[in-house]
Amino acid sequence: MSDRKRTENFREHLGNVSEKGKRIWLYPKIIKGDLYKYRTWVSWVLLTFLFAGPFIKIQGRPFLLLNFVDREFVIFGTPFWPQDFFILAVALLTFILFIVLFTVIFGRVWCGWACPQTIFMEMVFRKIESWIEGNANKQRKLDDMPWNWEKVKKKGLKHIIFYLISFLIANIFLAYIIGSEALIEIITEPVSEHIVGFTSILVFSFVFYMVFAKLRELVCIMICPYGRLQGVMLDRNSIVVAYDNIRGEPRGKIRKNQDQSDKGDCIDCGLCVDVCPTGIDIRNGTQLECVNCTICIDACDSVMDKIKKPRGLIRFDSVENIENGIGFRWTTRIKAYIAVLVLLIGVFVAILATRSEFKAVLLRTPGTTPVVDQQGFVSNSYTMELVNKTYDDIRYNIKILNFDGANLIIPDNNGLLKGGKVEKKVLMIRIPHDMINSNRTTLEIEIERPDIGDTEVFETVFLSPLKRKE
Ligand code: SF4
Ligand code: SF4
Incomplete structure (x- = not known):
């Protein structure tokens, strides 16, 4: 079935699936227009950042680490521990x-311009494929021809390079999880010492290879949950890649010596369909499969240039604007959504800025009662949890502020909490029974961090039986 025929029954099946339910392998043409050029630059920046990410250090710490195994996360050089779970939940x-808000306003721009899947597929793997196998027509011919030396050579070379790049991506992916040092250990030390790590790299490599060599657009159309949610996020006011049907219809081919005045600007050349990596015809309206890669805009602009018509028959715009014949406007809705976005970011930044690096929790030890010993002292037991959320060691002192005769006993305490550690300490407070005149005495306990001059004061209750009058 030709591409053109496919567009006529587009509601019955996906652009890359035949009427019989078989997958149609897509051979999208590459058109190097203005937007493609900008996308290439954006991709290089993002790819550089992605590959450099695990090796960038801020004061010796990773820039980004998402260690789900040990529940250790470093974002922009700031470590987050399981105790910061609520911050990560807020961040998520x-x-x-x-x-969601961004998509409601600007459609699926993320997919076409920033998603690693699209960037790798269109800017890395697709380019290598066309470098080895030639343009879309040559690729189609190569696939159709019987196996011969040329086909073996080209396919073999392509798949070897695809696997090597997938292997590289798998290494980087793993470095984001376990850290660059651990990855370098896996690479440089004998395989037998890192069976799990090495197997993970091979499994990830195979998955990435399958994604880019076989699955391709199926990831965006069928697998990615974000893609599948488009139907509920977009509406008539969303800015998407859209065809101006008011201007373009009725479409029709240019024929020599024929009056074209009753025709729209679309000359039905089909180039916008031929370049689409998800195999759809954007002239049928916004569709779930569209990843907003904008290459159909470039394609159509190049056609408009040739036939000397204004660019923008396919452009970024909302259905509402197109139908009312108005250009892009900063509507109240867009402004309100942007205000909410800014507010959300502000709240998150405020939470980050006020996050403490050191946390202490003091509780009476559950299930214990005051003990009166033979020397005439009353003892209460407490549990203190100290959390060091930095990578540096933290020195601290603990003292009771408001009761002169009280003794604080902390077994095995050296007043030092190692970086990234959580310690539980049992505290014993002893007070001469004679000095107590209430069965509930409020004590103020201060934790001081002498290196930065920071103090925190906790209130706790000291229980005691009242002394019998003799
Ligand atoms: S319709 Fe256009 S923007 Fe959407 S995926 Fe196809 S080529 Fe990309
Ligand atoms: S590229 Fe433009 S002119 Fe050609 S079919 Fe698509 S919309 Fe019509």
Whole structure:
């Protein structure tokens, strides 16, 4: 079935699936227009950042580490521990809300311009494929021809390079999880010492290879949950890659010596369909498969240039604007959504800025009662949890502020909490029974960090039986 025929029954099946339910392998043409050029630059910046990410250090710490195994996360050089779970939860919620709001306003720009799947597919793997196998027509011919030396050579070379790049991506992916040092250990030390790590790299490599060599657009159309949610996030006011049907219709081919005045600007050349990496015809309206890669805009602009018509028959715009014949406007809705986005980011930054690096929690030890010993002292037991959220060691002193005769006993305490550690300490407070005149005495306990001059004061209750009058 030809591409053109496919567009006529687009509602019955996906652009890359035949009427019989078989996958149609896509051979999208590459058009190097203005937007493609900008996308290439954006991709290089993002790829550089992605590959350099695990090796960038801020004061000796990773720039980004997402160690789900040991529940250790470093974001922009700031470590987060399991105790910061609520911050990560807020971050995740903010991120999801951001994506939803952003999509409602600007459509699926993320997919076409920033998603690693699209960047690798279109800017790395697709380019290598066309470098080895030639343009879309040559690729189609190569696939159709029987196996011969040329086909073996080209396919073999392509798949070897695809696997090597997938292997590289798998290494980087793993470095984000376990850290660059651990990855270098896996690479440089004998395989037998890192069976799990090495197997993970091979498994990830195979998955990435399958994604880019075989699955391709299926990831965006069928697998990615974000892609599948487009139907509920977009509406008539969302800015998307859209065809101006008012201007373009009725479409029709240019024929020599024929009056074209009753025709729209679309000359039905089909180039916008031929370049689409998800195999759709954007002239049928916004579709779930569209990843906003904008290459159809470049394609159509190049056609408009040739036939001397204004660019923008396919452009970034909302259905509402197109139908009302108005250009892009900063509507109240867009401004309100942007205000919410800014607010969300502000809240998150405020949470980050006020996050403490050192946390202490003091509780009476559950299930214990005051003990009166033979020397005439009353003892209460407490549990203190100290959390060091930095990578540096923290020195601290603990003292009781408001009761002169009280003794604080902390077994095995050296007043030093190692970087990234959580310690639980049992504290014993002893007070001469004679000095107590209430069965509930409020004590103020201060934790001081002498290196930075920071203090924190906790209030706790000291229980005691009242002394019998003799
Ligand atoms: S319709 Fe256009 S923007 Fe959407 S995926 Fe196809 S080529 Fe990309
Ligand atoms: S590239 Fe432009 S002119 Fe050609 S079919 Fe698509 S919309 Fe029509």
